[in-house]
Amino acid sequence: MAEHAHTSIADEKNFEFTAAAKRRLMVAFVIGLVLFIIGVVLLASGIDGGSSGHEVEKHAAITGGGGGHDAHADDYHWTKRVFANLWLDAVLFNGIALIGVFFVAVNYVAYAGWSVVFRRIPEAFGYFLMVTAVIIPVLFLVSGHDLFHWTHADLYDPSSPNYDKILVGKRGYLNTPFYMIRMLVYFAAWIGLFFIIRRNSLKEDSLPKQNYKTDSIKLYNKNVYMSAVFLFVFAVTSSTSAWDWVMSIDAHWFSTMFGWYCFASWFVSGLATITLTVILLKEQGYLKAVNENHLHDLGKFMFAFSVFWTYIWFSQFHLYHYANIPEEIIYFTERFSGHNGIYFGVFFLNLFVNFAFPFLMLMTRNAKRKMLILKIVAIGILVGHYLDFYLMVMPGTVGKHAGFGPVEFGALIMFISAFIYVISNALSKANIVPKNDPFIKESVNHVVV
């Protein structure tokens, strides 16, 4: 079969994680850390960096978020904002890492050919799960009482004035031991399956030559099998982890859609991160075989799943808004007009950045084939979904004390630099292109007609 000269992967350079790059990331991390510490010191000394809410206001009690419960109305402490930020970033980046594995698994199960050439990028994301697997449980143990209203023991004591009949009803699910067990099960399953898939993928590289009949297809099929197992596990755990880590912040509130809503947000963020990483690597001279056709499809994915996120957002909002049942609509009321209205702007910005922006920017074919536009949109989407998680986490934890100050930016910079460090390290450890994959030829010759 005739091949174009440019479709060969023979001259693909493997990723090198240079000392200079490591140093830069460490400097970035330290800057983030310093910023974060400054923010913590400011908060501790009573200066709410970036927060607008100073007046005391009796606000809605019904969602039962931190400070939301009657008896806890004034129990805001500056540590809440610190921990809420770390929690937000940990959950968001855990999602991006997990979506890396999910993307790989979906492509295996679907026998997708086009994505094989850059498969190592989402694959590398999985390593960050090991970081979040430490941060999330530790954060919960340290700051559980600050973030999760339901962890307070007096809610379940009938003689206490804080006795909460509704939370007593949920205690079979929302209790610390079971919560911790679930958390450990999620991480064990995700990381375990990720390593199996990764190991099989790397094994392909060490085969002497691509051989469809025997070795490489055998390893490929093994990964199809493991990917199906992963997807089964993911289908359940993505919803339950979203209930545990995000929905239970507003302990009284509930929505059957929430697991899928959180998944949609994670998925778009993950796709944007994959696209961004591919483009940044290309700009540094790696991944020559990835061309505008692959980028076009990544752009389509970002476009489609931004619309999907909007669909899920709208369905959840619309059904609660339309029925207008107090214990349901309170969630949106809080974000719309509660807490001195500090979330009002973010609420609409969230919709604009996550829907209108990618929808209009990626509408045309040409836009999806330009690295610059994809880069702008991917960054926009990541900012947007940070805001999305901000809206999910902050109202229930810090309420009107939220804001954008040094703590927020510091924590985010630390997470971004740590994420890039872990991913770069993983990328440098293996071939950047899975050269013996049975679909590699199909992938490098991929054309979007």
Added chain:
Amino acid sequence: MQVTSPVREPLVLRKPDENNPGKLRTTTLADVTNDICRQVEAAPNMRWLLAMLISLVAFAWGSYTLYRTWWFGIGEWGLNKTIGWAWDITNFVWWVGIGHAGTLISAILLLFRQKWRTSINRAAEAMTIFAVICAGSFILMHMGRPWLAHWALPLPNTYGSLWVNFNSPLVWDVFAISTYLSVSVVFWYIGLIPDLATIRERAIRDGRAIPAFIYGCLSFGWDGSAKTWARYEMVALVLAGLSTPLVLSVHTIVSFDFATSVIPGWHTTIFPPYFVAGAIFSGFAMVLTLMLITRHVFKLQHYITLAHIESMNKVILLTGSIVGIAYLTEFFIAWYSGVEYESYAFLNRMFGPYWWAYWSMMTCNVISPQFFWFRAMRRNIYVTFALSIVVNIGMWFERFVIIVTSLHRDFLPSSWSMFWPTYVDVGDYIFSFGLFFTAFFLFAKFLPVVNMAEVKAVLASSNEEIQEAGLVEAEKEAATAAH
């Protein structure tokens, strides 16, 4: 240039050799035309006539019960004051759901570049159109005065303040489904034009004047030039782009009919995506039911292969599992929410007087598709055929469970009631089957059931010889590398 990995299964297989009985030969482009035009050009055979007869009997019996529905009114049904909606809306949602597969195959799978869609999309789209018509027929039935059906549209009128209620999801349904039907018809028909032109050319060649005239009119003067094809492909892509949000919106809005209310068991946020998944689930099952029969009767086994069947079964497994997870999520949140009405509604579904409907739904929808985790089951035609019917029974029960069990326990216990269908309810359902199969058999006889043009387009890259040559090439490379 595009490369197809030799790992992929071929989508067009070798066919039995006429000159060498028992042997297989390469399927050529001419074979595609001949094999698919054969039933369009041949005289109706006995099997087809018998099938039509059965469909028409069902249609005729249904027409009688429909006459009773319209002449004597909705009182002929088993409805009562508590359960004002039952079989009609169940059947409506069921048929709309079945319709989804056609658009999914032709639009979403086109966007995902799934080549296996080419040999099933035509029949699936036709099924979509007939299913949506059947769904619409239940709306007309329940109207009581079908001649006033246009009142569902916001038309200027002289009746004073007669105007639709734009706040009602039922009105959104009218818009969603009529738009969906229009776009589906256009999409399906545009896809048909090149094939109709092929039949026209063959009729002209054979000197059959009447078919040449009819198919000539139907093919809109298609000339097959490169420019025409380029326009055709552009239109197909635009329509696919339009159909994708449309198909997702239709069942979303159907789910709003229920979920915007405050009825326990209906008011849950997961309804929209889960209804869409359920719709695709039942639609693929119906496509399988129809295609397994069609491929056997029309001897199309080398175009609709086990690879196609396996892919469809994977979609069934996926969407069935999504539906299963949604059931469990609803059940969990009903407990977690602490809303006693919701908890009661779900427990009542399981253990109340309609327990049998609930457990039929769970068995058919959640448990039975799990067989498709096994490759041997996915590729077994008998298992697939049986499960495709089981899935649609399950999806019918799903709607029945959601609708009737949520309604039959009113907020006032004095209004608690039961729904039992009358023979008119059943007859109206049979009417829709008669309508559906009459339309489908007419389609199968007079129009090409497989998209010839598109199958020819994948023949070059996905036939058995190419796959085998690919293997040879890989081995050759391995050999040169070893030296």
